[in-house]
Amino acid sequence: MKKVYARPAYCMNCHLCEVNCIVAHSRSHDVFRAYKRENLRGTGRVIVEEKLPLSVAVQCRHCTDPACVAGCISGAMVKDPATGIVYCQEDKCVGCWTCVASCPFGAIRPGEKNGRPLPLKCDLCREEGEPACVAGCPNRALVFEERRAGA
Amino acid sequence: MPTLSLMPPEFSVLRDENKCIKCLACARQCGFDAQKYDAEDDRLYTIDANCVNCQRCVSICPVGALTIYKNPPPMRPNAYWSEGHLRNIIKQAETGGVLLTGMGNDQPFPSYFDRLLLNASQVTNPSIDPLREPMELRTYLGSRTEPVTLQEGQDEKTRTPLVPLETPIMFSAMSYGSISHEAFESLARAAKEFGTMFNTGEGGLPEDLYQYADHAVVQVASGRFGVHTGYLNAGRIIEIKIGQGAKPGIGGHLPGEKINAAVSATRMIPEGTDALSPAPHHDIYSIEDLKQLVFTLKEATRYQKPVSVKVSAVHNVAAIASGIARAGADIITVDGFRGGTGAAPTMIRDHVGIPIELAIAAVDQRLREEGIRNQVSLVAAGGFRSSADVVKAIALGADAVYIGTAALIALGCHLCQKCYTGKCSWGIATQDPYKTRRLNPEIGAERLYNLLRGWSHEIKEMLGGMGINSIESLRGNRLHLRGVGLNEVELKLLGVKHAGEAI
Numbered sequence: 001m002k003k004v005y006a007r008p009a010y011c012m013n014c015h016l017c018e019v020n021c022i023v024a025h026s027r028s029h030d031v032f033r034a035y036k037r038e039n040l041r042g043t044g045r046v047i048v049e050e051k052l053p054l055s056v057a058v059q060c061r062h063c064t065d066p067a068c069v070a071g072c073i074s075g076a077m078v079k080d081p082a083t084g085i086v087y088c089q090e091d092k093c094v095g096c097w098t099c100v101a102s103c104p105f106g107a108i109r110p111g112e113k114n115g116r117p118l119p120l121k122c123d124l125c126r127e128e129g130e131p132a133c134v135a136g137c138p139n140r141a142l143v144f145e146e147r148r149a150g151a
Numbered sequence: 152m153p154t155l156s157l158m159p160p161e162f163s164v165l166r167d168e169n170k171c172i173k174c175l176a177c178a179r180q181c182g183f184d185a186q187k188y189d190a191e192d193d194r195l196y197t198i199d200a201n202c203v204n205c206q207r208c209v210s211i212c213p214v215g216a217l218t219i220y221k222n223p224p225p226m227r228p229n230a231y232w233s234e235g236h237l238r239n240i241i242k243q244a245e246t247g248g249v250l251l252t253g254m255g256n257d258q259p260f261p262s263y264f265d266r267l268l269l270n271a272s273q274v275t276n277p278s279i280d281p282l283r284e285p286m287e288l289r290t291y292l293g294s295r296t297e298p299v300t301l302q303e304g305q306d307e308k309t310r311t312p313l314v315p316l317e318t319p320i321m322f323s324a325m326s327y328g329s330i331s332h333e334a335f336e337s338l339a340r341a342a343k344e345f346g347t348m349f350n351t352g353e354g355g356l357p358e359d360l361y362q363y364a365d366h367a368v369v370q371v372a373s374g375r376f377g378v379h380t381g382y383l384n385a386g387r388i389i390e391i392k393i394g395q396g397a398k399p400g401i402g403g404h405l406p407g408e409k410i411n412a413a414v415s416a417t418r419m420i421p422e423g424t425d426a427l428s429p430a431p432h433h434d435i436y437s438i439e440d441l442k443q444l445v446f447t448l449k450e451a452t453r454y455q456k457p458v459s460v461k462v463s464a465v466h467n468v469a470a471i472a473s474g475i476a477r478a479g480a481d482i483i484t485v486d487g488f489r490g491g492t493g494a495a496p497t498m499i500r501d502h503v504g505i506p507i508e509l510a511i512a513a514v515d516q517r518l519r520e521e522g523i524r525n526q527v528s529l530v531a532a533g534g535f536r537s538s539a540d541v542v543k544a545i546a547l548g549a550d551a552v553y554i555g556t557a558a559l560i561a562l563g564c565h566l567c568q569k570c571y572t573g574k575c576s577w578g579i580a581t582q583d584p585y586k587t588r589r590l591n592p593e594i595g596a597e598r599l600y601n602l603l604r605g606w607s608h609e610i611k612e613m614l615g616g617m618g619i620n621s622i623e624s625l626r627g628n629r630l631h632l633r634g635v636g637l638n639e640v641e642l643k644l645l646g647v648k649h650a651g652e653a654i
Contacts, residue, residue: 013585015179032214139594
């Protein structure tokens with residue numbers, strides 16, 4: 001499947017992938033509303049990890065055999081058999097954070113929506129073709145492509 | 152004890168709090184510590200005194216919340232004591248140092264390019280549409296054969312091969328060390344893709360970029376950094392750098408902080424030591440000495456590489472060029488007073504040298520008069536801002552031009568003139584690994600390619616308008632130029648008629 005891959009050599013630590021992710025996952029799809037009315041600051045599903053001068057954007061790897069899906073106690077976290085995307089069925093989630101604890105990449109974070117606890121994780125912008133983080137990266141440090149297993 | 156600084160901030164950074172989403176991109180990207188974030192108070196603020204107006208924060212801000220304003224002059228404005236003079240005096244009163252700067256001469260000297268106009272065909276000869284008819288921009292650099300005569304005997308000079316360029320525009324000498332590996336690689340890739348040349352500058356060619364060496368002009372400067380047989384034989388053209396337009400008569404100084412492991416390996420000097428280029432080549436004190444080096448380099452490369460000699464445009468440039476041609480050079484590169492630099496004393500940059508337009512005209516005229524114009528190609532450099540400048544230079548007599556500043560602007564340079572600090576926010580004039588990664592060579596090479604493509608199209612349009620279908624027919628064809636607002640001496644030196652005069 002096509003996944004988001006980081007190219008750390010060109011990641012310049014601007015964190016705009018986080019901004020684009022937040023806007024893409026907001027109700028309004030508008031940067032000002034997302035930050036100033038929906039208060040979504042800090043809810044990016046992609047996180048830039050820093051060990052300067054190196055930085056790299058980390059998000060869900062959509063594993064072949066995801067630990068978060070295996071560990072989910074309510075059956076909310078699933079891997080779509082057609083697309084391979086790992087996502088959370090929000091109506092089933094009970095907010096136990098087992099997925100957060102089990103992710104080997106630290107790519108799932110606790111979050112909330114309308115007062116309900118929900119995990120924050122990358123869903124590859126499910127209906128939008130190229131994910132927002134990749135489309136908006138100013139230095140092509142993120143690519144969305146098919147690579148062979150283990151690459 | 153520090154005393155009160157009389158240097159007020161030159162710029163103010165204004166943040167529109169209504170727009171700012173506190174994503175902190177500005178604080179992370181500012182190369183000069185002007186943008187700060189206070190985590191305790193969750194507050195972004197600016198230190199105006201540090202801002203150099205490089206526009207990095209403005210460009211990266213995803214919501215357009217930032218604007219940089221130039222502050223009003225710190226003293227009473229005065230037509231004679233300009234703000235620049237006053238700031239320089241204050242800076243020197245506080246530091247006692249030599250003023251340094253980067254990029255090219257920014258003073259309001261007249262530009263002859265802006266006083267020259269091009270011709271176009273009307274009625275009596277047809278103009279050509281370059282989209283419908285072939286148009287030739289290919290240019291060959293090097294020494295050409297003597298004109299055919301009726302006298303017996305052969306032309307026995309051993310000639311180096313001519314070097315083809317797909318467009319008469321090359322990338323100027325900018326050394327690895329003064330610019331980042333990423334910027335250097337962008338230039339190399341674009342030159343190769345477009346079929347033109349880039350110039351290594353005086354810092355050698357990094358090992359991993361030898362794949363682009365076929366499109367490299369490899370420079371041999373007074374410091375001899377990175378020069379070895381492999382380097383000379385890898386390049387397509389060898390250039391002896393005598394002078395640089397931005398700082399004629401003085402050498403170079405790359406501070407030790409910029410000499411990291413990779414730069415040190417390429418330059419063949421110890422890590423962390425200053426790279427000092429002497430003002431003269433200490434083995435060249437005359438034209439005869441120059442001839443020795445020209446032929447040493449030709450021998451070292453078995454006469455397979457044309458040798459170029461680069462000089463600054465100075466008062467006697469025509470006579471110097473004649474000497475260079477007679478010393479056996481195949482290409483003469485003349486760098487005008489607008490030429491850029493990574494670091495130069497401000498007074499030298501702003502007050503030494505002559506305009507490139509006059510230098511081209513003088514050199515071309517002198518070489519023609521002496522009957523040796525065929526022996527050399529003339530390459531002009533120093534402040535080419537558009538394809539029109541290129542066309543005018545070629546009409547004045549240049550074979551090709553170098554673009555440096557224009558290429559850097561295409562790569563993201565915003566002309567803040569702080570190259571000499573090594574802090575470049577755009578990842579160009581720095582070796583800081585946090586900043587160099589901002590310039591992805593893939594993107595850089597694309598942008599440079601686009602620039603060459605755009606300019607080449609425009610040159611074809613201008614040629615077509617004049618009814619010419621080859622850049623060769625424009626070379627030295629000053630009848631296609633007319634001066635506006637120039638006095639008789641200037642017109643005579645440029646060899647052009649005034650606008651309104653017929654042939």
